[in-house]
Amino acid sequence: MTDLSDSARAETMAERRIRLMGPNVPTFYRTPLHIVRGEGVWLWDAAGKRYLDCYNNVAHVGHCHPRVVQAIATQAAVLNTHTRYLHESVLDYIERLTGYLGHGISQAILCCTGSEANDVALRMAQAVTGRTGIIATDNTYHGNTAATSALSSRRSPIGGYPANVRRVPAPDSLRHPDPDGTIFAAHVSHAIAELDRAGFGLSALMLCPVFANEGLSTVTPGWLDPTVRAVSAAGGLLIADEVQPGFGRMGSHFWGHDWLGFAPDIVTVGKPMANGHPVAAVLTRPDIMATFRQAFGYFNTFGGNPVSAAACLATLDVIEDDGLQARAAVTAAHLMERLHALRHPLLAEVRGAGLFFGVEFVTGADLTPATDFVADLVEGMVERGFILNRIGRHANTLKIRPPMPFSTDHADLLADALEDALRATPVPA
Amino acid sequence: MTDLSDSARAETMAERRIRLMGPNVPTFYRTPLHIVRGEGVWLWDAAGKRYLDCYNNVAHVGHCHPRVVQAIATQAAVLNTHTRYLHESVLDYIERLTGYLGHGISQAILCCTGSEANDVALRMAQAVTGRTGIIATDNTYHGNTAATSALSSRRSPIGGYPANVRRVPAPDSLRHPDPDGTIFAAHVSHAIAELDRAGFGLSALMLCPVFANEGLSTVTPGWLDPTVRAVSAAGGLLIADEVQPGFGRMGSHFWGHDWLGFAPDIVTVGKPMANGHPVAAVLTRPDIMATFRQAFGYFNTFGGNPVSAAACLATLDVIEDDGLQARAAVTAAHLMERLHALRHPLLAEVRGAGLFFGVEFVTGADLTPATDFVADLVEGMVERGFILNRIGRHANTLKIRPPMPFSTDHADLLADALEDALRATPVPA
Numbered sequence: 042m043t044d045l046s047d048s049a050r051a052e053t054m055a056e057r058r059i060r061l062m063g064p065n066v067p068t069f070y071r072t073p074l075h076i077v078r079g080e081g082v083w084l085w086d087a088a089g090k091r092y093l094d095c096y097n098n099v100a101h102v103g104h105c106h107p108r109v110v111q112a113i114a115t116q117a118a119v120l121n122t123h124t125r126y127l128h129e130s131v132l133d134y135i136e137r138l139t140g141y142l143g144h145g146i147s148q149a150i151l152c153c154t155g156s157e158a159n160d161v162a163l164r165m166a167q168a169v170t171g172r173t174g175i176i177a178t179d180n181t182y183h184g185n186t187a188a189t190s191a192l193s194s195r196r197s198p199i200g201g202y203p204a205n206v207r208r209v210p211a212p213d214s215l216r217h218p219d220p221d222g223t224i225f226a227a228h229v230s231h232a233i234a235e236l237d238r239a240g241f242g243l244s245a246l247m248l249c250p251v252f253a254n255e256g257l258s259t260v261t262p263g264w265l266d267p268t269v270r271a272v273s274a275a276g277g278l279l280i281a282d283e284v285q286p287g288f289g290r291m292g293s294h295f296w297g298h299d300w301l302g303f304a305p306d307i308v309t310v311g312k313p314m315a316n317g318h319p320v321a322a323v324l325t326r327p328d329i330m331a332t333f334r335q336a337f338g339y340f341n342t343f344g345g346n347p348v349s350a351a352a353c354l355a356t357l358d359v360i361e362d363d364g365l366q367a368r369a370a371v372t373a374a375h376l377m378e379r380l381h382a383l384r385h386p387l388l389a390e391v392r393g394a395g396l397f398f399g400v401e402f403v404t405g406a407d408l409t410p411a412t413d414f415v416a417d418l419v420e421g422m423v424e425r426g427f428i429l430n431r432i433g434r435h436a437n438t439l440k441i442r443p444p445m446p447f448s449t450d451h452a453d454l455l456a457d458a459l460e461d462a463l464r465a466t467p468v469p470a
Numbered sequence: 471m472t473d474l475s476d477s478a479r480a481e482t483m484a485e486r487r488i489r490l491m492g493p494n495v496p497t498f499y500r501t502p503l504h505i506v507r508g509e510g511v512w513l514w515d516a517a518g519k520r521y522l523d524c525y526n527n528v529a530h531v532g533h534c535h536p537r538v539v540q541a542i543a544t545q546a547a548v549l550n551t552h553t554r555y556l557h558e559s560v561l562d563y564i565e566r567l568t569g570y571l572g573h574g575i576s577q578a579i580l581c582c583t584g585s586e587a588n589d590v591a592l593r594m595a596q597a598v599t600g601r602t603g604i605i606a607t608d609n610t611y612h613g614n615t616a617a618t619s620a621l622s623s624r625r626s627p628i629g630g631y632p633a634n635v636r637r638v639p640a641p642d643s644l645r646h647p648d649p650d651g652t653i654f655a656a657h658v659s660h661a662i663a664e665l666d667r668a669g670f671g672l673s674a675l676m677l678c679p680v681f682a683n684e685g686l687s688t689v690t691p692g693w694l695d696p697t698v699r700a701v702s703a704a705g706g707l708l709i710a711d712e713v714q715p716g717f718g719r720m721g722s723h724f725w726g727h728d729w730l731g732f733a734p735d736i737v738t739v740g741k742p743m744a745n746g747h748p749v750a751a752v753l754t755r756p757d758i759m760a761t762f763r764q765a766f767g768y769f770n771t772f773g774g775n776p777v778s779a780a781a782c783l784a785t786l787d788v789i790e791d792d793g794l795q796a797r798a799a800v801t802a803a804h805l806m807e808r809l810h811a812l813r814h815p816l817l818a819e820v821r822g823a824g825l826f827f828g829v830e831f832v833t834g835a836d837l838t839p840a841t842d843f844v845a846d847l848v849e850g851m852v853e854r855g856f857i858l859n860r861i862g863r864h865a866n867t868l869k870i871r872p873p874m875p876f877s878t879d880h881a882d883l884l885a886d887a888l889e890d891a892l893r894a895t896p897v898p899a
Contacts, residue, residue, distance in 0.1 A: 062560075156586065319582045330493075334492045343582070
């Protein structure tokens with residue numbers, strides 16, 4: 042698929058990356074892709090090969106959507122400054138975005154990355170409760186700041202995990218069924234008791250409502266209720282990290298927490314909200330915001346600047362005007378049907394949450410993760426011109442999370458290619 | 471200067487801000503400005519009033535510089551994705567930017583805010599030294615993440631200052647002369663000994679090479695040498711936060727640390743590097759980068775994306791092609807002459823570091839900070855159409871830090887207005 046000259050060129054860039062960015066900088070795929078152009082659900086590499094993007098949620102309304110590009114270009118030519126001056130567009134955006142939220146959430150802090158948003162959210166919970174304990178799952182990712190990386194399971198933080206962080210076993214609907222969420226709630230209750238005994242107390246449980254990094258474990262509406270009761274009884278806050286499920290991806294709902302059916306105290310958003318422009322936000326109730334604002338004089342220079350706000354507004358315009366949430370529901374239903382029709386001896390479970398899918402592969406009755414097989418399958422898909430990846434603790438689950446304009450036709454292209462790649466990928470003995 | 475309808479409108483926006491952003495969100499000036507347009511060194515408010523921008527360093531090459539705007543618009547229409555794919559422009563930029571750095575610094579991590587950059591820099595130092603102690607001054611600001619805000623003196627962090635952070639008295643050339651930096655070095659040595667005794671040990675001293683937030687205390691080349699020796703002897707790293715002095719503002723040098731004459735181990739940059747587009751970076755030597763990259767799997771979704779890289783490259787193009795560093799030197803010399811010629815009974819000291827000035831006002835022989843007078847003076851300047859602000863521990867120092875295209879003509883406009891405002895501002899009895 043890749044000719045020799047291209048391969049040599051990618052190798053040179055990879056070496057140049059190491060020289061300029063250092064070792065161990067992550068790339069996707071055995072031969073990293075050199076992507077040069079994007080449009081809608083399509084990406085092109087330097088050799089002109091086209092890929093169907095079944096993975097990137099940052100380009101939420103499609104790569105290089107002309108309305109978002111135009112909004113950025115227009116505003117960047119007029120004014121780009123900070124919120125120590127008054128400006129309408131950041132207010133217009135907060136007003137529109139909080140209009141999508143219930144549960145008394147009507148205020149926001151704009152910042153630049155989901156990491157910054159979660160870093161602030163943790164401090165909000167600490168300011169409100171006067172306690173410092175934090176609970177997250179043991180197979181998650183909520184950011185790369187010093188504070189949020191302490192919740193990450195991918196690589197332990199320098200100096201070890203802080204004593205005020207408790208990591209509870211991530212849900213795993215395939216290996217450890219917990220259909221009504223009582224097992225998860227028991228883990229959370231146990232962690233709350235530990236935090237109390239250690240003198241930290243609970244400030245917040247932070248989670249992704251679809252448990253995306255956990256492998257998109259199957260959960261159903263109401264599943265979190267026992268956990269919500271445990272957290273509430275302890276006076277803790279619920280922080281919904283909507284960086285992955287938010288902005289209509291669920292199809293049936295605009296937010297993951299509305300789909301799962303719980304009332305968060307704080308909602309954080311990031312990647313998709315401005316289609317790739319660096320923006321994120323912390324959304325909460327006025328009582329929580331006031332307490333945080335009293336305790337901590339937060340200001341973010343780039344956060345909520347007029348260009349970022351214009352990009353956010355345009356992204357929301359496209360979501361609304363192009364009916365992307367409804368489209369996600371239709372595409373998701375069709376793709377789910379196609380994925381359920383896949384037949385393969387290693388295929389263990391097809392899971393979905395709106396336009397976000399996990400397809401898990403295992404070997405044997407003990408459900409040994411078919412990690413290498415899925416790695417090969419992903420490479421086979423990339424060769425065929427389909428960009429997707431792996432997810433979950435054992436990286437044995439296909440991760441499918443396309444831009445929102447993905448259609449049923451695109452879903453058919455993907456499913457056909459998956460059928461073909463599944464036939465072609467060697468099964469381990 | 472502001473008619474009633476405008477004033478009423480600003481008030482409404484201020485109320486709307488509180489409703490949507492919460493209380494205690496900082497704005498500048500007693501009546502916050504409603505800025506709607508920027509061009510070069512000029513800003514316009516909603517009523518059409520024009521202001522000479524003598525303050526904003528984010529719009530480094532001038533507000534809405536057409537080359538930066540064009541670079542953003544062009545790249546945003548072609549591709550905006552992340553560095554898990556290969557892309558030339560982030561590599562081109564790191565190569566060019568590190569070309570401005572000596573001391574073996576040749577690698578970078580791109581992120582989105584100076585806060586993120588400093589948050590990473592602190593962890594780099596901890597990974598390299600295996601120790602966790604951090605020293606900063608007691609009147610500084612290095613960011614708003616949980617970790618970096620622990621170095622901030624403006625408002626103590628929630629839960630108090632962490633035990634591994636030691637804050638040394640900020641230099642204050644007016645009140646506590648320390649012409650050769652030995653007093654500062656003694657404070658740092660004392661803090662190192664305390665960190666050792668407490669079992670943390672020293673990982674790094676983080677500082678702004680011009681001590682901007684400290685009030686731009688007068689320091690001269692070589693001033694940091696005794697401190698550098700103390701930090702080196704303890705095996706600690708020097709982190710130069712170049713968010714304010716960097717990118718040619720010193721006039722004589724591209725970086726503050728080169729002007730002050732010391733070799734940092736890590737350099738962080740932010741605000742000015744892409745003229746307002748949310749970008750920042752951590753720059754360091756390959757040995758430090760490799761250790762960090764081994765200890766911590768850092769990835770930043772928006773960091774170094776093709777649009778950000780294009781904005782960075784265009785900003786550097788303008789700095790180079792328009793000779794902005796040399797221009798800053800010329801303008802700075804002229805403005806310094808004009809500021810030194812100011813006569814006022816409360817004027818205590820005029821300080822400068824390239825195109826960055828502090829003018830301190832006090833009352834009486836005990837150097838009581840003339841905080842209210844300077845606040846009134848700033849308001850008088852805003853009324854006259856000049857945007858600047860205050861700096862330092864007592865907020866009694868005028869802060870003048872204009873965009874780099876600021877010319878000697880602009881400097882004359884500013885100095886003339888300052889003379890006028892100084893005559894008009896009531897002196898406290």
